Amino acid sequence: MIISFKDKMPSVPESAFIAGSADLIGDVRAGENCSFWFNVTVRADIAPVIIGDNTNIQDNSVVHVGHNVPAIIGSNVTIGHNAIIHACTIEDGSLIGMGAIILDYALIGKESIVGAGALITGKKKFPPRSLIMGSPARLVRELTQEEVEGIYNNTASYVEILSEYR
Template identity: 35%
Template structure:
């Protein structure tokens, strides 16, 4: 199918909107060290100091904040986002060391992902631990992911949850703190 036929089938208005999202994505490409074709559906804030951002083919919704501040130029903070991941409105990602978000993830609106707690308590130093969100993970709206967490492949985190500990692959978790609701069947078990 030619590009003209695709445009005609999708409708002119929808095609113009999509073109606008890609053009806005082009405007943000200079902020990322590695970048696939991204759609930006609104404005995003990118704050970087001693940091690198590697992004695949992604969709960013309006009001997202990417706040990266590494300890030095020799040890920059790193944010990695895989292909076909969608990040919802007003989501904030704070990186001091390393946050990795896999491919095909769905992150709803108003989520907060951080690998640092920004301050020590009672003389203890600030906690900085990498966060890993593996492939095919869904985060419901207003989920908070705290430092040192690994969310396993194909897991689902319920809306409003606070993830304080790592989650096994193929799990449904919810609550504050997030607890296992039930395991999911692995994809290979579903499709004999």
């Protein structure tokens, strides 16, 4: 469902997919071919949520903002099931594992993987191509080229499946 808040209406292109049980609220700005799967909530009530092209936010995930702190999610990003993304920045080509939590002012560098169940505490910053795991999360190592290609293959598969849901 698309819901306005204080005269702000989500901006979602026709190429996007929004599952019937997903809610986009307020100043949400989504890119081309994004997908918002079942029971997703993206709430941009007190700051914007900006989402790049080809990004998928999977079932039961929540994206929210802080007071004047946006949530920025780049292009070609996968947000796994049950993730919580709060007032942080996730750069292009990253994969956020199932059940991960990323808190205010955190930065996930381009082409990184956040492991399932990881807890990224507030203001934590990770460089590009990081493998991030644990609670609290830590940098494990740099990703290989093969792992980075896997991220892009995953996001491409979500773009491909969109037509089957229309």
